[in-house]
Amino acid sequence: MRPSRRIAIVGGGWAGCAAAVELTRQGHAVTLYEASRALGGRARHIEANGKTLDNGQHILLGAYRDTLRLMRLVGIDLDRAMLRLPLQMRYPPHSGGMDFVAPRLPAPLHLLGALWRASGLEKDDKLALARFSSTARWMGWRLHTDCTVSELLDRFNQTDRVIRLMWRPLCIAALNTVPEHASAQVFLNVLRDSLGARRSASDMLIPRVDLSALFPIRAAAFIEQRNGSVRYGAKVEKILAQRGGWRIAHDPQSEPESFDAVVIATSPWQAARLLEGLQHTVQFPAFTYEPITTCYLQYGSELTLAQPLFALADDADANEWGQFVFDRGQLNAGDAGMLAVVVSASHAAISLGNETLTQAIIAQLVRVFQMPALASPQWTRVISEKRATFSCTPSLLRPDNETGIDGLAIAGDYTSGDYPATLEGAVRSGLNAARLLR
Numbered sequence: 483m484r485p486s487r488r489i490a491i492v493g494g495g496w497a498g499c500a501a502a503v504e505l506t507r508q509g510h511a512v513t514l515y516e517a518s519r520a521l522g523g524r525a526r527h528i529e530a531n532g533k534t535l536d537n538g539q540h541i542l543l544g545a546y547r548d549t550l551r552l553m554r555l556v557g558i559d560l561d562r563a564m565l566r567l568p569l570q571m572r573y574p575p576h577s578g579g580m581d582f583v584a585p586r587l588p589a590p591l592h593l594l595g596a597l598w599r600a601s602g603l604e605k606d607d608k609l610a611l612a613r614f615s616s617t618a619r620w621m622g623w624r625l626h627t628d629c630t631v632s633e634l635l636d637r638f639n640q641t642d643r644v645i646r647l648m649w650r651p652l653c654i655a656a657l658n659t660v661p662e663h664a665s666a667q668v669f670l671n672v673l674r675d676s677l678g679a680r681r682s683a684s685d686m687l688i689p690r691v692d693l694s695a696l697f698p699i700r701a702a703a704f705i706e707q708r709n710g711s712v713r714y715g716a717k718v719e720k721i722l723a724q725r726g727g728w729r730i731a732h733d734p735q736s737e738p739e740s741f742d743a744v745v746i747a748t749s750p751w752q753a754a755r756l757l758e759g760l761q762h763t764v765q766f767p768a769f770t771y772e773p774i775t776t777c778y779l780q781y782g783s784e785l786t787l788a789q790p791l792f793a794l795a796d797d798a799d800a801n802e803w804g805q806f807v808f809d810r811g812q813l814n815a816g817d818a819g820m821l822a823v824v825v826s827a828s829h830a831a832i833s834l835g836n837e838t839l840t841q842a843i844i845a846q847l848v849r850v851f852q853m854p855a856l857a858s859p860q861w862t863r864v865i866s867e868k869r870a871t872f873s874c875t876p877s878l879l880r881p882d883n884e885t886g887i888d889g890l891a892i893a894g895d896y897t898s899g900d901y902p903a904t905l906e907g908a909v910r911s912g913l914n915a916a917r918l919l920r
Contacts, residue, residue, distance in 0.1 A: 486509050486510050486511060487510050487511070487741075487742035487743060487919075488510070488511045488513070488727075488740070488741045488742050488743075489505050489510050489511070489512050489513075489741060489742060489743045489744070489745070489919060490512075490513050490514075490515065490728070490730050490739070490741040490743075490744045490745070491505075491512060491513070491514045491515065491744075491745045491747055492515050492718045492721070492730070492744065492745065492746050492747060492748060492756065493515070493516065493517075493523070493746065493747035493748040493749075493752075493893075493894075494514055494515070494516030494518075494521035494522070494523065494698065494712070494747075495521075495522060495523025495524065495525070495747060495748075495894070495908060496522065496523060496525055496549075496697065496698070496895075496905050496908040496909055496912070497523075497747045497893040497894045497895060497908040497909065497911045497912040497915075498514060498516075498521075498523075498745070498747030498748075498893065498912060499514070499521060499522075499697060499698050499701040499702075499912070500548075500552055500701075500893075500908065500909040500910075500911075500912030500913055500916075501745045501747055501893050501912035501913070501915050501916045502514045502701065502705050502710070502745075502912075503552055503555065503556060503701050503704055503705065504552075504912065504913050504916035504917075505745075505916045505919065505920070506704060506705050506708050506710050507555065508916070508920050510920075511709060511710060512705055512710040512711070513710065513711045513712075513713065513730075513739070513741070514702070514705060514710070514711070514712045514713065515713045515716045515717075515718050515730065515732060516712070516713065516714055516715075516716065517715070517716065517717035517718075518714070518715070519714050519715055520694060520698075520714070521694065521698035521699070521701070521702055521712070521714075522693055522694050522697075522698040524537065524538070524867050524869075524870055525537070525538065525540060525693045525905060526693055526694045526698065527692035527693055527694040527695070528865070530778075530863050530865075531780070531861050531863060533778075533780075533817070533820075534692050535692075535778055535863065535865065536689075536692055536693045536776070536822075537693075537776075537865050537867055538693075538774050538776050538824075538865065538867055538870060539776050539806075539808055539822045539824050540689060540693060540905065541655065541686050541687065541688055541791075541806075542564065542686075542687040542688075542689070542905060542906075543672075543675075543676050543683065543684070543685065543686065543687065543906070544566070544676070544682045544683045544684060544685035544686075544687065545672075545675040545676045545679060545683040545684070545906070546687075546904075546905065546906040546909075547906075548906060548909045548910050548913055549697075549905055549906050549909045552697065552701075552909060553696070553697055553700075555704070556697065556700040556701050556703070556704040557700055557703075557704070558696065558697065558700055560687075562690070563689065563690055563691050563695075563696060564687040564688060564689050564690055564696075565687070565688045565690055565790060565812075565813055566685050566686075566687055567685065567686045567687075567688065567790070567791065568583060568584045568585070568586060568592070568684075568685060568686075569583075569584040569592070569593075569596070569676070569677070569684040569685065569686060570582060570583040570584065570596075570686065570791075571647065571648055571651065571652075571793050572789060572791070572792055572793060573602070573647070573792060573793050573794070573795065573850075574792055574794075574850040574851050576849075576850055576851065576852045577794070577795060577849075577850035578602075578795075579602055579647055579793065579795055580600060580601060580602030580603050580647050580648075581600060581601045581602055582596055582597075582600045582602075582603075582648070583596055583599070583600075584596040584681070584684060585599070586681065587681065588680075588681055589678075589679065589680050589681045589683075589684075590615070590619075592681045592684070593615060593677060594612075597611055597612060602647070603643070603644070603647075604641075604643070606641055607641050607643050607644045610638075610639060610640045610641045610644050611640075611644055611648065613638060613639065614635075614638045614640060614649075615677065617638060618638075618670060618673065618674075618678070619678060623670045623671065623673065623674035623678055624667070624670070625666060625667050625670065627877075628665055628666060628667045628876040628877045629666045629876055630661065630662060630663060630664060630665070630666060630876055631649070631653045631657075631661035631662075631664040631665070631666050631669050632661040632662045632664075633666065634666035634669070634670075635649055635661065645661075646795060647793075647795065649661065651793055651795075651805055651806075653669055654805060654826045654827050655805070655806070655826060656669065656672045656902060656904070657669060657672075657871075657874040657902040658772045658774060658826045658827055658870060658871040658874070658902070658903065659772055659827060659871075659873050659874045659875065659902075660827050663873065663875055664874055664875070664876075665874050665875055665876045665877070665878065665902075666876065667876070668874050668900070668901070668902050671900040671901060672901065672902070675900075686791070688790065688791060688808065688813060689813070690813045690814050691814070713732070716732045716733070717732060718730055718731070718732045718756065719731050719732060719734075720738075720756070721744055721746070721756050721757075721760070721890075722738060723760065723887075724740065726742070727740055727741055727742045727743070727889065728740070728741050728742075728743070728744045728889065728890070729741070730744070742889060743889040743890065743891075743919045744889065744890050744891075745891050745892070745893050745912075745915045745916070745919065746890070746891070746892045746893070747892070747893040747894060747912060747915070748894070749869070749894065749896075750766050750769060750872075750881075750894065750896050751766075753766070753892050753894070754766050757885065757892075760885075760887060760890075761886075761887065762885040762886050762887050762890070763884075763885065763886030764881045764882075764885050764886070764892060765879075765881060766881055767878065767879055767880070767881075769872045769873070769896065770872070770873040770875075771868070771869040771870070771871065771872055771873065772826070772827050772828075772829070772870060772871050772872070772873050773827070773828045773829060773832055773866050773867060773868045773869070773870055774824070774825070774826050774827075774828060774866070774867050774870035774871070775824070775825040775826075775828040775831055775832060775839070775864060775865070775866040775867075776822055776823070776824055776825075776864070776865050776866075777804070777822070777823045777825070777839065777840055777843050777862065777863075777864050778820060778821070778822050778862060778863045778864075778865070779820065779821045779822075779823065779840075779843075779844070779847075779856075779859040779862050780819060780820050780859055780860045780861050780862070781819040781820070781821070781855065781856070781858075781859050781860060782819050782860070783811070783818035783819040784818075784819065785811075785819045785855060785856075786809055786811055786812065786818075786819075787807070787809040787812075787821070787851070789809070789812075790808065790809050790812035790813060791806065791807070791808055791809070792806070792807050793805070793806055794806060794807055794823070794846065794850065796825070798830055801842045801845075801846075802842065802845075802846040802849075803825045803828070803830075803831040803839060803842055803843060803846070804823040804824070804825060804843050804846050804847070805824055805825055805826060806823070806824045807821055807822070807823045807824075807847065808821065808822040808823075808824075809821060810822055819860075821847070821856075823843050823847070825839075825843075828866065832866055832868070836864040839864060840862045840864055844856060844857060844859065845857075870903075871895070871902065871903035872895075872896050872903055874902040874903065880896055880897055880898045880899070881896075881897055881898060882897065882898045883897055883898070883911060883914045883915045883918055884918060889919065891915040891918045891919055892915065893908075893911045893912045893914070893915035894908065894911055895907040895908035895911060897911045897914075899911060899914075
């Protein structure tokens with residue numbers, strides 16, 4: 483390990499926080515710059531209607547080993563902070579869906595048990611699911627040439643019902659890209675680390691606390707308790723090379739600060755701006771982006787669903803957009819009566835406008851749950867992250883963490899790696915950038 487150095491992290495999303503925590507753990511003096519007044523980037527809390535809401539409802543996986551390790555490092559009690567559910571795809575009883583729940587058996591018996599007990603699937607559907615799992619394992623979860631998820635499912639002879647109720651929602655939830663355009667190899671990577679690993683890796687972890695409290699706030703405390711610094715409202719305008727290091731310019735009224743090394747953990751378009759004029763080797767592709775929309779519905783505190791999480795079958799032709807619904811009251815008593823409905827890859831849904839989309843989601847919930855009380859929420863709020871993730875398309879060339887310049891690295895969920903734009907992808911990128919500078 484090198485002697486302690488002064489290192490700047492530009493950007494306080496999950497990648498930047500991960501890099502900052504790792505470098506602090508190594509004994510370096512870290513300064514984290516964040517342009518907004520809160521850390522977390524596209525996974526943080528906001529205040530609305532007197533409530534603390536997330537700017538997008540998330541599900542983590544037991545396979546997120548680096549994210550979970552860093553949470554523990556900064557003092558998060560995982561059992562208190564998240565509800566752990568076995569892998570499941572459970573639809574409301576009146577929706578015509580299925581009920582698929584993995585029992586707590588060793589892998590891969592948990593998947594066989596889930597298939598055996600699953601309701602709402604025919605024999606051909608179950609055989610198709612079993613065939614997919616066994617063939618993917620035999621292939622080592624690798625493709626010689628990437629293709630779309632739809633092409634992969636067709637190649638594996640998956641039934642229409644299995645695609646609609648299992649593979650399509652899993653693909654959209656994991657990659658935020660519809661199967662017709664999503665990378666089959668990245669999808670297989672996620673399945674490899676969850677379905678193809680130990681049973682607990684496939685567990686679904688639903689935050690009980692808001693996303694800021696889940697990691698970023700504790701990350702900031704970890705840094706500051708070890709002689710580091712977190713600068714809020716500090717938009718870095720320029721990174722300047724100097725002999726033996728770097729200068730960070732963020733305040734026109736102050737002199738730039740000097741550092742030995744820098745991690746740029748911003749969006750790719752902001753990273754490209756900060757790298758402009760430097761002799762670097764990073765090539766940023768022309769990313770396209772996918773939105774994620776969360777519709778919050780507040781009812782009376784007595785309203786509750788039978789389970790904390792249900793899958794929903796979206797159908798644009800039927801004006802039904804919800805893909806998952808969370809009963810937040812079963813996650814946190816302070817959110818009693820609140821439902822959160824997620825619409826991933828939500829371009830078409832957003833185009834309806836918030837009011838029209840909300841009414842469509844309400845009508846969908848009333849129909850599938852057969853609960854008239856769902857027709858009259860006390861208040862609603864729609865939150866859309868319009869650039870929530872990059873479109874995870876086949877053979878997409880993503881930039882490495884290395885810039886080709888000593889002491890300068892980039893981090894973000896868009897950088898090269900096995901994972902799509904997820905919290906785990908962001909954290910792994912931040913750790914990779916930190917390792918380049920240690």
